[in-house]
Amino acid sequence: MLLNIKNLHASINGKEILKGVNLEVNKGEVHAIMGPNGTGKSTLASVIAGREVFDITEGEVLYKGKNLLDLPVEARASEGIFLGFQYPVEIPGVSMTNFMRTAVNEQRKYHGLDPLPSGEFLRMMEEKKQMVEITAKLNNRSVNEGFSGGEKKKNEIFQMAMLNPTLSILDETDSGLDIDALRIVANGVNKLRGPENATVVITHYQRLLDYIVPDFVHVLYEGRIVKSGGKELALELESKGYEWIKDSL
Amino acid sequence: MEKEKNHILKEVTNSEYKWGFVTDIEMDTATVGLTEDTVRFISAKKNEPEFLLEYRLKAYKKWLEMEQPQWAHLKIPIINYQDIIYYAAPKKKKELSSLDEVDPALLETFKKLGISLDEQKKLSGVAVDAVIDSVSVKTTFTETLSKQGIIFCSFSDAVQNHPDLVKQYMGSVVPYGDNYFAALNSAVFSDGSFCYIPKGVRCPVELSTYFRINAANTGQFERTLIIADEGAYVSYMEGCTAPQRDENQLHAAIVEIVAMKDAEVKYSTVQNWYPGDKNGLGGIFNFVTKRGICKGSNSKISWTQVETGSAITWKYPSCILLGDHSVGEFYSVAITNNHQQADTGSKMIHLGKNTKSTIISKGISAGFSNNSYRGLVKIAKNATNSRNYSQCDSLLMGDKCGAHTWPYIKAENSSSIIEHEATTSKISEDQLFYCQQRGISTESAIGLIVNGYAKEVLNKLPMEFAVEAQKLLSISLEGSVG
Ligand SMILES: Nc1ncnc2c1ncn2[C@@H]1O[C@H](COP(=O)(O)OP(=O)(O)OP(=O)(O)O)[C@@H](O)[C@H]1O
Numbered sequence: 001m002l003l004n005i006k007n008l009h010a011s012i013n014g015k016e017i018l019k020g021v022n023l024e025v026n027k028g029e030v031h032a033i034m035g036p037n038g039t040g041k042s043t044l045a046s047v048i049a050g051r052e053v054f055d056i057t058e059g060e061v062l063y064k065g066k067n068l069l070d071l072p073v074e075a076r077a078s079e080g081i082f083l084g085f086q087y088p089v090e091i092p093g094v095s096m097t098n099f100m101r102t103a104v105n106e107q108r109k110y111h112g113l114d115p116l117p118s119g120e121f122l123r124m125m126e127e128k129k130q131m132v133e134i135t136a137k138l139n140n141r142s143v144n145e146g147f148s149g150g151e152k153k154k155n156e157i158f159q160m161a162m163l164n165p166t167l168s169i170l171d172e173t174d175s176g177l178d179i180d181a182l183r184i185v186a187n188g189v190n191k192l193r194g195p196e197n198a199t200v201v202i203t204h205y206q207r208l209l210d211y212i213v214p215d216f217v218h219v220l221y222e223g224r225i226v227k228s229g230g231k232e233l234a235l236e237l238e239s240k241g242y243e244w245i246k247d248s249l
Numbered sequence: 250m251e252k253e254k255n256h257i258l259k260e261v262t263n264s265e266y267k268w269g270f271v272t273d274i275e276m277d278t279a280t281v282g283l284t285e286d287t288v289r290f291i292s293a294k295k296n297e298p299e300f301l302l303e304y305r306l307k308a309y310k311k312w313l314e315m316e317q318p319q320w321a322h323l324k325i326p327i328i329n330y331q332d333i334i335y336y337a338a339p340k341k342k343k344e345l346s347s348l349d350e351v352d353p354a355l356l357e358t359f360k361k362l363g364i365s366l367d368e369q370k371k372l373s374g375v376a377v378d379a380v381i382d383s384v385s386v387k388t389t390f391t392e393t394l395s396k397q398g399i400i401f402c403s404f405s406d407a408v409q410n411h412p413d414l415v416k417q418y419m420g421s422v423v424p425y426g427d428n429y430f431a432a433l434n435s436a437v438f439s440d441g442s443f444c445y446i447p448k449g450v451r452c453p454v455e456l457s458t459y460f461r462i463n464a465a466n467t468g469q470f471e472r473t474l475i476i477a478d479e480g481a482y483v484s485y486m487e488g489c490t491a492p493q494r495d496e497n498q499l500h501a502a503i504v505e506i507v508a509m510k511d512a513e514v515k516y517s518t519v520q521n522w523y524p525g526d527k528n529g530l531g532g533i534f535n536f537v538t539k540r541g542i543c544k545g546s547n548s549k550i551s552w553t554q555v556e557t558g559s560a561i562t563w564k565y566p567s568c569i570l571l572g573d574h575s576v577g578e579f580y581s582v583a584i585t586n587n588h589q590q591a592d593t594g595s596k597m598i599h600l601g602k603n604t605k606s607t608i609i610s611k612g613i614s615a616g617f618s619n620n621s622y623r624g625l626v627k628i629a630k631n632a633t634n635s636r637n638y639s640q641c642d643s644l645l646m647g648d649k650c651g652a653h654t655w656p657y658i659k660a661e662n663s664s665s666i667i668e669h670e671a672t673t674s675k676i677s678e679d680q681l682f683y684c685q686q687r688g689i690s691t692e693s694a695i696g697l698i699v700n701g702y703a704k705e706v707l708n709k710l711p712m713e714f715a716v717e718a719q720k721l722l723s724i725s726l727e728g729s730v731g
């Protein structure tokens with residue numbers, strides 16, 4: 001099992017957001033997490049990635065069989081956890097090239113590898129850019145600065161492609177994308193899909209799941225996963241709305 | 250997690266100055282303290298013409314009447330000016346004609362500093378006038394430059410070989426009575442650099458000096474004079490690292506720049522004097538007066554500085570925009586960490602018509618440090634249609650440091666435009682998390698973010714300096730997350 005979350009409770013400033021989450025993800029699987037606004041989807045993603053503002057009050061998270069909660073954020077990243085941010089952050093003055101070079105090389109260092117030679121790195125940038133069909137001159141632009149909403153989301157998938165993660169958590173990567181961009185992003189994710197890695201997509205729209213077909217769909221509601229099923233659950237949610245979940249609790 | 254963060258913070262803000270070492274060289278020193286005799290001793294040692302001795306003595310008398318300024322946002326320990334040795338020179342056995350004759354210990358120092366006086370520098374196109382303690386040991390490139398009529402030599406050599414130029418321009422931008430530290434420097438200055446670019450000549454190389462304080466208890470009083478004649482251009486770089494010392498060392502330099510009609514001078518500094526230890530013990534007191542005058546029309550002076558060192562920095566590189574259409578620029582990154590204090594900024598004095606000035610200041614404070622921007626933009630009545638744009642940004646790391654901005658504006662006509670923008674920010678938790686989530690360590694993340702923040706200024710540095718400066722920024726701030 002790649003990721004095993006057991007009875008996870010997390011709070012911020014004394015307010016409990018996650019109230020006992022259970023989730024199992026195996027290699028090769030795609031999971032979708034849906035749920036109303038403010039129920040804790042992004043919180044769950046942040047806690048897995050290791051964001052320090054949240055306090056873990058109960059439960060455990062195993063990743064590759066080891067206690068994930070012991071690892072600092074950057075070690076989790078180097079161990080293959082990637083978070084596609086719902087709101088990608090701008091870093092003024094830091095070029096995408098410099099940012100990605102630092103990220104790639106620090107991850108290599110973590111694994112005892114030498115830095116990637118400059119030429120090889122730039123070739124990789126070009127190759128991955130094509131994968132997500134980024135045509136704009138990205139390299140010299142500052143990280144996410146002045147990017148449109150859709151460009152920021154594409155940029156997340158581009159970084160995912162560069163870092164080649166084992167577990168990708170994509171938090172509403174589909175929000176704000178036009179139809180073409182949605183297809184491109186989904187294609188990118190599908191190309192990166194393999195038997196050795198897994199993807200968790202957080203989304204509000206069943207539409208994305210037409211492109212990225214999930215093995216499992218979970219409904220996160222008030223800090224708990226209250227319903228799980230196959231991809232048909234997403235369709236059911238779409239037609240019946242969350243009232244249906246509430247009523248069935 | 251919070252505990253661990255504090256731990257990292259402590260561990261790295263504790264990082265010791267990485268260029269601390271001491272060279273053992275025989276010194277030829279003045280006795281401790283400052284009297285008229287000291288001034289005469291220095292002048293005699295340097296075999297100076299009468300006018301210079303008179304200048305020094307006038308400055309000394311003026312200095313006696315003055316008091317150390319208190320207006321800066323600095324806590325300055327009491328400096329006992331009678332405890333300082335005002336002149337120290339490496340003992341010369343004889344006139345040096347080649348590198349082989351230079352004291353091997355000195356050469357070793359240069360090596361540690363990464364300065365090579367040999368062919369390598371020639372190949373990289375940098376002429377170096379190296380100042381160790383107070384006397385220039387070796388000047389390279391002088392010959393190549395002199396073919397174009399460029400004079401680039403130690404201040405002492407200029408006094409001997411070009412006394413008329415020295416007499417004409419020294420003190421013309423920073424008069425000896427300008428301020429307490431300028432008066433002190435004018436009385437006891439030891440050596441420094443001199444540069445004259447004749448009419449219409451573009452200096453083909455970046456001129457650079459490396460300064461270094463090396464003798465315990467020895468004050469350093471450098472003096473630099475740069476003159477760009479009509480239509481001339483020069484880019485000048487000054488950089489320094491200093492060895493670790495427990496005693497506080499006083500550094501009061503003067504830099505004067507004169508730009509004639511259509512001339513341009515770029516002056517870049519990377520300042521990395523010993524900042525003191527993590528508890529605020531030791532470190533250099535850096536009281537510098539830097540000023541340029543755009544004397545002719547269409548002339549331009551740019552100051553670019555990266556300030557990471559010194560326990561105390563008191564420094565306001567300024568421009569007097571006398572010529573019509575002249576341009577003054579000031580680009581600064583000032584970092585303070587641990588117990589460092591910096592009060593720095595610029596003065597732009599607009600006197601000519603259609604003059605333009607730009608001030609971009611990026612302050613970064615960490616640890617227990619204090620970092621202040623102090624600036625004056627003055628547009629005189631006759632300086633019609635002039636413009637100034639100032640941008641002063643402060644970045645705070647942690648909650649024990651301080652950042653302050655004191656912009657003074659005096660506009661005496663209504664056709665001019667002054668714009669001022671100021672921001673204060675912290676390295677956001679969001680930015681750090683974003684970097685870390687990509688596998689980037691906290692240290693590197695801070696390095697990235699800070700270099701990004703300072704990019705506008707770093708971009709103004711000559712290539713050789715930019716790389717060094719970027720490293721310095723990261724090193725100076727390692728781990729200071731709040
Ligand atoms: N830094 C924070 N400080 C205070 N409250 C927070 C913080 N982050 C999240 N919360 C709260 O936690 C709850 C869950 O937020 P979260 O972002 O996880 O929701 P979400 O399910 O991702 O919602 P959405 O669908 O709108 O993205 C919300 O009530 C939110 O206000």
Ligand SMILES: [Mg+2]
Pocket residue numbers: 041042043086171172
């Ligand atoms: Mg969310």
